[in-house]
Amino acid sequence: MPLFPFAGLALLLMATALPSLAAEPLRLVHLQRCGDLLASGPLSYCLSAQGLQAGAVRVLLDGQPLAEQHVQRDGQQLRLQLDPDTYKSAPIWLEQEGQASNPVWLSLNSSHVLAAKPNEVAKNMDGLTTYTNLVSLIIEENADGLSTARQLAKKYGAEVVGAIPPLNTYQLRLPATTLLERDALVLRLGTEVNVDAVVVEESGAEEGEGSNELAAGKQPPEEKPSGDEWAANRFLDAVNYYQRRIPATHKPVPTTPIRIGVIERNVDFDTADFSDYLGAAPRSDGKPHTRLYARDASKPDGHGTTVAGILAARWDKGGNTGFLRGLDGAGPGFEVIVERNSDAGITANIAASVNLVEDGVRVLNWSWGIHRVGAKNIQGDEIDSLVRSGLAMNGYEELLEEFFLWLRAKHPDVIVVNSAGNGSSYSGADEYRLPSSFITDQLFVVGGHQRSERQDVAVNDPAYVVKRSSSNSDMRVDITAAACAHASTVQADAAGDAHCGTSYATPMVTGIIAAVLSINPDLHPEQVRMLLRRSAMTIGKNFDFEPADAEDLTAPILPSERDYDLNNKDVGRSARLDMQKALDLAVESRDRVR
Template sequence: MTCTVPHKRGLWSALLFLALPVTVAAAEPIRIQQLQRCGDLLQAQTQTFCLRVKGLQAGEWQARLNGERLAQQHLGSSGETLQLQLDTDGKRSGPLVLEQQGRQSNPVWLSLGTSHVVAATEDEVAENMDGLTSYVDLVSVVIEEEYDGLEQAERLAEKYGARVVGMIPPLNTYQLRLAAKNLDERDATVLRLGGEVSVDAVVIEESGAEDGIEADTASAPPADNEEWASNRFLDAINFYQRRLQQESGVETHPIRIGIIERDVDFDAPDFSDYTGADCRADSRRLCLYAPDADQPDGHGSTVSGILAAAWDKGGNSGFLRGLDDVGPGFDVIVGRDSDAGITANIAASVNMVEDGVRVLNWSWGIHRVGAIDVNGDPIDSLVRSGIAMSGYEELLEEFFLWLREEHPNVVVVNSAGNGSSFSGRDEYRLPSSFVTDQLFVVGGHQRSEKDVPVDDAAYAVKRKASNIDMRVDITAAACVRASTAKADEEGEVHCGTSYATPLVTGLLAAMLSINPELEPDQLRMLLRRSAMTIGEEYDFEPTEGDDLTAPILPSERANDLNNPDVGHSARLDMYKALDLTVQSLDRVR
């Protein structure tokens, strides 16, 4: 069926196709579980979105984008698939909410950005020689910057019998669907594409987003340990609330945070009060936008909960949520472009940045096949082949070059990884090995068994699985309780650098809300200057598996060569970092 968009001046134009289940329990909430671009991804003026929705009943319903009701039509179909077609002229990205009979769905962020890629289906992947699942007929080409990317992609598609099906225009990257029927045919075409003068790199995708969780299999610390105390979590919240209330001269500013994860469980008590159409009616509260998850203890819910979970519900407790009474109104956007692996992560990141995200949380990463840990054993978690890693490296390089040129004040916070390996070597791990002021790399620690003050270096110890070395900027608590299905229950303890990362993400967002003029290198300096210590002093010598972060330098301790912190690794101090941020407002720039 050919669909057209009705035109009406001054109103949203939308065409909605909805598949309704035959029977749905009256009390079942409306949940948007997936939102992705579909149809012609190269079309920027009229964009089509596919949603997977549960809980809608037969009868009238409405959709709102940025609080505005969409003009719509209902057409019958089957299943739980909904399509939304929008004329983007004069429109902006924002939260999408569905409503029916007084019920409202979870809000999801609908981006009108143009960066989207297609994920392969089960029939479009095959196992390669390394035993990894690899896309057979979908590749992306990074076009040299002096060429018109779309024009070159279309030329290459015609030459090789392919089609252009996706794109990341700011990175001059375009996705092709090849005529290849197996990996041998794909590799032959990739080799020829790589020889084209206009092609900088060819990106092949290995494994799906479903396998994107890097496991920390070491045992969790005792359940009664207050892991976040090692980073002065509550002290930081108390400081923000009391200091900013008392000092009327400190004006806070709204900050938007992007989290590259799949979904969040809005039925969990930690997130249930985020449903509805008008979160921003309260200018000071945190707003969370995400697809809905089926379970409360998934990776996305746990990572997002460290920033946004409600307090006193029994599960997680969000740092930024704790600032609601005095905060500027943080926006937390959770999502991925599609299930097309690393390329989709980058596409989603580009859209988020163009939609105003200032801090990106990347609790993900990959190792090269053959990478070894600090004990010399091979890593078997989230590995990719050499050819895939080479393509990812080029794509990530383009992303950070684009950030530096177009969005120099955006920062990316990345987990160091849980392979007990080296985070800063590009032959071992991406993206943490990139050296740029805009990338912060976070390692993980846990509470030690020693009864010492919180500022003692022995208060916390390196998490055994955490990746290490000089590229790690700072370490944070790696263990957190997951959200639960019922209120007042204790969630299971999850550990990994994935969960240390959002502590730093939330802190950077809070710092920027106090002083939005801070640049990435200044943020890093404040983090490192405020840091407590962890581990022994190593006098800047290679230390095998014991040096968790880059050692604290004299310049980070007022040029005091005799400061006892010098030479130690850096442990996050959320309270002192906020204090130094307030002090930075008085400095002459």
């Protein structure tokens, strides 16, 4: 009799279990500049992976493997050394033993900031988490930013640790351990001759901006969305139009690839919606197709996954359906880059946006925003979520102003699409909310609507939808779109929970703008806004340009947006996105603009 009668069974079970242990998917979960962020020579990048085995691993940048001397490995951690004169910004991913990881966008541009560590934050008098020793200085444009920042750092015993050079903004680590010490230094730095503003960051240590806007104002749950929310924007009609009209045998429309930047943290590539975006993500038909680059998330229903899904989710496999993915085969191949630079709050959002614009992004999706402490909703109650102190808001306002001035001067064709917010408040008052209150042709603001209870009306009837009660509104809102989408799921063909908010209306508008620009890339931002408003359906009542308080859901449609017809039934109403009509006008605009 064998000495160990169950040994054979144990070995069999172990052998059966080994594949599952080895089957942990290969993923890139973190990528960030590290080392000296101000270095001009070889740049260091730190990567964190999961699922790496003990053997050799290939690191591919834009599909080309990096030489071994450029890669250092320590378990699941990798460190890259790249010469910016040799390489350019591109997607990077890992390959090992037949597996490919998710691709992540690696930018070789110079804007990078640090997030505070857990011992570098404290609660301020408003009860908000704020950085104690990291601030950013916006240097006057006529001064040498880096030189000035280093001089001030030496004067105050600080260190320059991060930068957004195109905005003449530099991050300092102050010799402060308490808020009292920090505020004293901030006050002195703010009076320096060449300092335009000091940006104080308010967000948690090494965590996100709190972008789940559904929590804003702690609204009670609204009624569940219907199954045809996107029908209110003619989503499927738009996909069908693009698929049939663009490659038409008679007068086909040439298209231009468009790169989209999404300021979010990550996307869950274990979901059915995104599982085929790994590595180079080849398609069997050989035609250009949508590409998605993002760090891997651990939850299928995360904010970034849902926002990215509205643009790029695979069709008929998971909880979501991506608009740009639906244009595959007819379109030019869209690139969707999900990027957030670091976890340093609003400052990191701007740093990431600057890098993406320099990397050729034409449309930026900002599904985020903040309210000033004390901001009130339309009922007169204070908003108590996604709020920042007056000190922080003043710095953010200056930083955003520098960003939009830079866009106008250097990248006038770039469009930023921003959510109006979900505080039942006013989107356009700078005392209340950023960034949506900025007035610039390059910033589009999106409100949210949902299906009404009227089932007996046509889709183009204003009563087909109603404003989401939580959606911010006023004249600054350019257009509304469906506010509800389904989260992605790990299991194929499963239905994800509904997520609602202006965060999810925003990528609907981002997607159609990208499609419009793929048809006519010569359109300028003000022309794209006019096109969206000319093509828009309506929502709400007709107020004859004098709406009751808070009932102006968007800027009212003007006679100039209806061929100067003063009697048009749409004039004076709020604007609702019509995706199919927008594409139709984009095709018409090719002959008018060129």
